[in-house]
Amino acid sequence: MRPAAPALAVRVLEGIGEVRPGDDLVEVILASAGGTLAEGDILVVTSKVVSKAEGRIVRAADREQAITDETVRVVATRAHEGGVTRIVENRLGIVAAAAGVDASNTEDGTVLLLPADPDASARSIAEGLRSRTGHRVGVILSDTLGRPWREGQTDIAIGAAGVHVFDDLRGTTDAAGKPLSVTMPCVADELAAAGDLVKGKARGCPVAVVSGLAHLVGPLDLPGARSIARPAERDLFRLGTDEAMAQGTVAGRTAGYSAGRSIGFAEGFAAALAATERERVHR
Amino acid sequence: MRPAAPALAVRVLEGIGEVRPGDDLVEVILASAGGTLAEGDILVVTSKVVSKAEGRIVRAADREQAITDETVRVVATRAHEGGVTRIVENRLGIVAAAAGVDASNTEDGTVLLLPADPDASARSIAEGLRSRTGHRVGVILSDTLGRPWREGQTDIAIGAAGVHVFDDLRGTTDAAGKPLSVTMPCVADELAAAGDLVKGKARGCPVAVVSGLAHLVGPLDLPGARSIARPAERDLFRLGTDEAMAQGTVAGRTAGYSAGRSIGFAEGFAAALAATERERVHR
Structure with missing residues (x-):
């Protein structure tokens, strides 16, 4: 008998209402999951709810200053009818429009900053879920980003804990026996994308659970999403x-x-x- | 009773052996799927097997010339120990290293070009599968690409047929009632990424089947992956x-x-x- 074909399932956790500053996301997730989390599950959490829980809220009037404060390097600017969009590297090494400062899905008159340390936030959630459920689960914090060369946005990982962010194939060989010298899929970003396919369908559901990829789950001290950011000096598109x-x-x-x-x-x-x-x- | 939470499942089709020039991919896929394809399924097919079936094979010695031939615009070059990598816009409008000309998972002494017209190839496969199964399925052709600012690669869509490549949310509102003026998730790329999560785990399995996203499946004449490529003149990172x-x-x-x-x-x-x-x- 041959082994079952690899398969994964992605579902959203339902019934997660508005998240407010001070909310304990571990409690919120557990209440919504209702005992359905299993060994090797990977939770893809919209970073926005983490920002809300952590109180990373500023007045909308202060948005431009907030972007400036989050910025370590301006990469490009684009003028449009509504003003100027700044594409910048933020203090997390992430290159994003408006430094990830977001005005959608927030209360009127407010904007949200990214979590102060998304890898630490992911770790704290993963740690809480592991100790409360007894299951080894991984956590990805996702955000929606545009990209060069291609229209539209995809969700990517800005935080990660207890999950391999790369499926490092360097040093292995392909089906024809040739060494795969540079192939290093960024599975954290692919997980964020897979999560968005169901979260996007169900707006208002900020947590997706990916099952079937337990081989990507590991210790809590694996490198986080910070390791995905390519340093500017090694980037052909640093400006x-x-x-x-x-x-x-x-x-x-x-x-x-x-x-x-x-x-x-x-x-x-x-x-x-x-x-x-x-x-x-x-x- | 509330409706079932949105969920998707991704699996690989097993038993697809080496694909050779002239092979009929519709037959190959149907033989492997064994009657399991269902209404609304989306097949994510590694473009490499399409290239092989279409005989898009050239001698490895001609690789540099092949890259030149596929190139319409050089975007950037990077010197490394093995030579110079050219990041170019190819004739499909896709910006990719080496114009997508690939030497991994190919027979010794050969390299593969991208399909001549990936959207047309996807359409031909989707058309064949629809008429043979009676089910409305969508087809994405995927390729593995690096990207600016972030390490590692993700799978993206280079061809699409019978599936919406964007989940166009412009004009709708977010959970707080604010208009989502620019949010346009590129679900084709997210589907390719989700497919890679299981295909990557099972090297040698070039076809993944995504179930549960039937709302993204549509007529065969929907815009293809060509519509994802941003024209250089509108790109802040065109060089x-x-x-x-x-x-x-x-x-x-x-x-x-x-x-x-x-x-x-x-x-x-x-x-x-x-x-x-x-x-x-x-x-």
Whole structure:
């Protein structure tokens, strides 16, 4: 008998109402899951409810300042009818529009910041669920992000605990026996995407449970989603095209100016001498 | 009674052996699925097997030329120990390393090109499956791609037929009643990612079946994955940072040179006149 074909199931937890500052998400999740969590499950939690529980709420009027405060590096800006969107690297190393500061699904007059430390938040949830259920579960915090080159958004992982964020295949071989030197699927982002397929269908359901991928679940001290962020110095797209062109133009202009000025000086000097000489001869 | 919570299931089709040029993928899939396909299923098919079936195979020695042939625009290049990786826009509008020309999971001495028209290939498979099973199914062709800012790869959709590639929420409202003006999840890419979570676990299984998302399945003439590619002129990252800086530097140098040369000429001219004057006075 051959083993059962690999399969996964994703479902949403129902009945999670509005999450408020100070809410204990472990309690909220357990109340909603009602004993259905199982060994090896991976919970994909919309980071927004974590932000709410952690009270990461600011007045909408302070949104631009909040974005500035969350920003460590401006990557690109885009002007549109509503103002200017800033695509920035935030203090978590995540490159995102508006530093992840979000105004949708929030109370009127407020915006939400990302959790202060999403990996730590994920860990605290995973720890609580593990100790309360006795099951080894993993936790992903997800957020919705646009991306270069492709329209639309996908959910990605901004926090993770107790789950491998990469299915590291480097050093293994493909079906033809060739080494897979660079293949390293980012399963944390794929889990976030899978979660969104059901969470998106059921707006207002911020937690999805993925079953069937227990091999991706591990100790709580596995590297978190922070390890997915590529450092700017190793990124070919660390700056928007227009911004990089502008920087290059400034540098080129300075260098060109100085080269042109030397040449021009010599040309001007020679031209003046020639003119003086003509004048002398004609005098 | 409240309705059942939204849920999806993803499984791989087992027993699909090596696919060869000329193979009929509809037959291959039906043989493997053994009557298990159902109304509203979405098949996520690794584009590699489509390339193989379509005979999109070239000699490995011709790989660099093949990449050049598939390229319509170089976006960025990266030098590494093994040579230079070119990140390019290919003729499908997809930005990918090596134009999607792939050497893993291929026979020795060969590389695979992407399908000539992945949306058309997806449509032909979807059409065949629909007419043979009587079920309305959707088809996504997936490929594995790296991305800016984040380490590792995720599977994305390069072809689609009979399935909505976006779950277009623009014009709807969020749970708080605010309009979702830009939210447009790219469910095709999320489906490809979900498929990879089980296909990756079971290397050698190129087809995953997603059940439970029948609301995303539609007519065969829905826009394909081509509609996901963002045109370069609307992309903030249409060129790598180094490439854009280099272009900016050239433009800046030319402008700076010409400005510097005018100033330098005037300065040189004045300096020569002053020197001549001093010489005259001292004579």
